[in-house]
Amino acid sequence: MTQRFRPRLAASIAAVAAVTLLAGCTGGQAEEQAADQSVTFWTPQTTPERLAAQEAVAAAFTAETGIDVEVVPMAGADQDQALVTGAASGNVPDVILHTSTQAGAWTSQGLLDTAAASAVVATLGQETFNERAIDAVTLDGEIAAVPSDGWTHVIAYRADLLEEAGVDVPTSLSELADAAATVKDTLGITGMAFGTQAGTASATEGIQSLFQSAGCELVVDGEVLIDSAECTDAAEEFLTLRNSSVAGDFDVTSARAAYMNGDAAMLLFSTHILDELAGLDSATPPTCSECAATPTFLADHTQFITVLDEDNPAQFGAMLSYGIPTGANVEAAQKYIEYAMSTGYVDTLGVATEGRIPLRNGTADDPTEFLSAWGGLGIGPGQKMTSVELYGEDFSTAIEEGINAVSLWGMGTDDATLAGLVSSQGVLAGQIEQLYSGTSAADVTAAMRAAVEEVQAGL
Known part of the structure; x- marks a missing residue:
């Protein structure tokens, strides 16, 4: 890891030598050949330690192939505009690590080379991937991007407190x-x-996470179903869960703090909580009364529900995939993704392990x-x-079941655009206050349907 920049230097020297040998070629030919030996990679994993780890993987790829990689940190929200602008000017990256929602939007705009991505999946073996991840990026019958990794919601629970x-x-x-x-x-x-x-993003996630675990669908084949019997029942259970708080309404930060302080028996959160429960993240230490003497107290007493209802395995989560933009250096991009998903895959997952569960099993x-690694x-x-x-040998199996059950409303269907807008605009979370104020669950889900249909009418 400490030598990650040496291959880049070697590649640079090799490039200089190549230019010297090709002195008789035209400038255009030399530039084309140089471009063929480089990859520009946009990643939303932007923290310094995650960026360094990705650069190490890229450097190892360069050492093996001679193809240089420029790793460009770019938040997902910035990728959208940057890709549109780049496509208009003919200057696009070669590989982008992005969400499944972005895959759908970009494919509909013609911004992704779906044939190039499909070829990578075929080379690696489609049967080796998480089936739902493939479904999430399959649009109009073609795989639009290469599933990489993701995270899921889990329910962490204090086994000792439930027993008590x-x-x-x-x-x-x-x-x-x-x-x-x-x-x-x-x-x-x-x-x-x-x-x-x-009205908050955390409520949006909570609604989708819990509603869909009860078999509630937002929309199917264009028909809005959020007022179905399953969804109305889910709204009633959601209210019971919300009312189980002794401290009022939570956002994601205060919910975590309540569990970390020992003030809650259960917590709905992403797999990013795994290290924090064990006191491994100094920025978010456990604060329970027992934690001062035993930093791993919460981890020692916490177990996880990774699939709430095994008869209806639908866990909220997020998936990242590698996309190849239209106009990219396809051959080099494919080689890089194939490397990142095979030889460099375990190191890639190690960039942020608790949030990067493999989608290639x-x-x-x-x-x-x-998955075992x-x-x-x-x-x-x-x-x-x-x-x-920290959590035992069976934990990996449980996480496998969870990541294989990841589901988002509209995922991999023509309804994905509507579902994505409903989520990003917080449509359902904007209606939930009525439930808290005493409005019946049936009336609340009817209001949710009307709000969703209003968004649908604007498409």
Whole structure:
């Protein structure tokens, strides 16, 4: 890792030598050949340590292939405008790490070379990928991008507190709501902490996460279904869960703080919580009364629900994929993605292990190679311990079940655009205050439907 910049230097020297040997060629030919040996890669993983890790993977690729890689940190929100502008001027990157929502939008605009991405998946073996991840990036029958990694929502729970309250581990949304209410009534602490503040992004995630785990669909084949019986039942359970708080409504930060302080028995959060529970992130240390003497107290007493309802496995999460823009240096881009998804894959996942669960499970020879390797990677900023060391051997299997159940409303269908707008605009979270104010769940989901249809009418 400490030598990650040497291959770039070697590549630069080689490039200079090549120019000397080709002195008789025209300037245009030399520039074309140089371009063929380079890749510009946009990544939303922008923190210094994550950027350094990605540059190390890129440097190893350069050392192996002679193809130089420029790693450009760029937040997802900035990628959209930059790609449109670049496409208009004919200056696009060669590879972009992006979300499944972006894949749909960019494909509809003709900004992604879907044939190039499909070829990479075929080369690596489509059967080696997470099936739902492939579905998420399959548009009009063609794979638009190469699934890389993602994170899921999990329900972290204090096994000791659930036992003290006399409740079993929930296996459905209704059981979860009952358990949270019982904890509050029995122990006088919050049953489940999660984002419930009306109109916020955390409430948007909470609604989708919990509603879809009860079989609620937002829209199917253009028909808005958020007022279905399943969704109305989910809204009632959502209210019970929200009312299990003894501290009012939470946003994502305060929900985490409640669990970290020992004031909540359960927490709905992303897999990014894994290192924090063990005291491995100094920026977010555990603050429970027992944690001062035993920093791993919460990790020692926490277990996880990675799929709430096994009969309806639908976990909220996010997926990142590699896209090749239209007009990119296709051959070099394909080589880089193939490397990042094979030889360099484990190192790529290690960029931020707790938030980068593999979407390529393994290889044809070893179908679970990458999932197994993930459990042995260090988590947290210092990567001092692995998730298996903290949470046991069965944890990797549970995470595999969770990531294989990742689902987003509209994912991989023509409804993805509407679902994406409803999410980004916080449409459902804007309606949830009515539920808190005593309006019936049926009336609230009817209002949600009207709000969604208003967005739909504007498409």
